[in-house]
Amino acid sequence: MDSGAHEPDSPYWLAATRAEAELILGDVDRARGLLEEAVSDQPRAWEDHAITLRQFALLLSETGEDSDWLDTLRPPPVLYFGGIMGLAPGDSGAEAEIAEALARIAPGCGYGALAAGTDILCAEGLSRRQADVNLVLPADREEFFRRSVEPAGQDWSDRFAREYERAASVRVVPEADAVDSCSIEMAASLAMGLALSRADQLQTRAVALWVREPAAEASSMQAWSLWREKGHEVVEVFCERTAERRDLRRERAVQTVCVSLASGEEGLRGFADVPAALSEARKLDRCVLDFAAVREGNEPADVAESALRSAPPNGIFATEAAMAVARLHAPDLSSELAGAVRTVAGEVDLYRLWFGQAAV
Structure with a gap:
């Protein structure tokens, strides 16, 4: 040299x-x-x-x-952010608490939604710190805005528009066409898994920032339970609600989770339970996993099955959404981008998955 x-x-x-x-x-x-x-x-x-x-x-x-x-x-932590809606646009106390938490964590990037309240305050705080904001929404922009931002007023609507345009990336729960308890849960799982996967890639840690009311119990969302159960770091910020809000998570879900598994031997199978799909995938020499919302009574899109036709001859593969959710459920999982393949939904990236060993 x-x-x-x-x-x-x-x-x-x-x-x-x-x-x-x-x-x-x-x-x-x-x-x-x-x-x-x-x-x-x-x-x-x-x-x-x-x-x-x-x-x-x-x-x-x-x-x-x-x-x-x-x-x-090590690179700075990767953040997942989420929490309560129902904050007034001029709630300087909540804004200051979130800013202080972000200063302590010092993340390099973050993943979360952009609902009025906590989400937008977190996104604004990340932007001020010049950290990339990666949005993961439970439905497309128009539906999400109509349900989760617009009812809170013009101020939040304007701030949503600014942060949406600033975002480094925007993802939507695959096939989701409504904001309901199912798609909200799926978006949280997807965002958490993406944060964990990015942290793995950068050889750093993932941290969750959760904003909730002081007297409220911990979130009932399965994704949050999984995050804590797997031992990932959580920083909590306590804020009182200062505005009315509609709890979309309590409304009847019109969609369900579907993990599609395609293998050459048994065709396409759908699972409502992520661990069950992963358990089956571990037994196979070759398969493709996909993660999407599906309307009750409808069949899931055959993205996994069409991807299988172009996938390499051996290995467990997954779409990005399935890879991320698998990472949340399976700490022993590692992944590597295998390449893009053509599917019924257009060109999608496939990731090769390994369980219990590192990618080489």
Whole structure:
């Protein structure tokens, strides 16, 4: 490297490679100093940092050296945010509490919805911190806005429009056509799984920010129970409701969860229970999973079945939505983008899934 007789590369990779060489030669202190300098010079190259951190962790594990110091170099946490509606647009107390929580967590990006109240305040707080906001909605923009924002008034409506335009990405629960208790639960599960998956990719941790009333019990949503059950970090903020709101989660659901599993042997099967679908997938040599909402009495779209025709010959594969929800339910899951395939719903990305082992 000193001679310069190497392929051209970015300053970060040249510095990180030098640090790794020192580590291989046994000089941990020198390697640490060089890596700290490389990360400091390119502070937002998080994907690159993650690759280096993963490699350093493997090398340190092989030599029996302490690796705790790597934690100081990890990318910032990935945030899932959610909580109560029913906040007045001028509720400076709630805004300040959320801003203080975000300052403590210091996330690099966040995933959540954009309903009037908590969601919009969190999105605004993330935007002020120059952190990417990735929206996951329980229905398309028009339906979501009509049900979850517009009734709260013009101020929230204007703020919704601004944050929607600023969003780094927008996803909608597949096939959902209404905002009801089912699609709200599905959106939360999808957003949480995406946050966990992104944290895995960046070699950092995922944190949930939950805003609720002081006297209220913890959320009854299954997604929140799963998040806590799996031991993921939760930061709670307590705020009193300062405006009326309609609890859409208590209305009768017109949709249900459907996890579609397509395999060459038994065709397409639908599961209302995510763990049951994952349990079946673990037994198969080749299959495709999809996650979508379905109207009562309707058949699910055969995205999984059409994707199976173009999927690689061996392995468990999933659409992005199915991959994310699987990650929430299965901590031992790792995934890797396998490529795009054509389906009845157009071109979709497929992810290869592994259970109980890391992707290689």
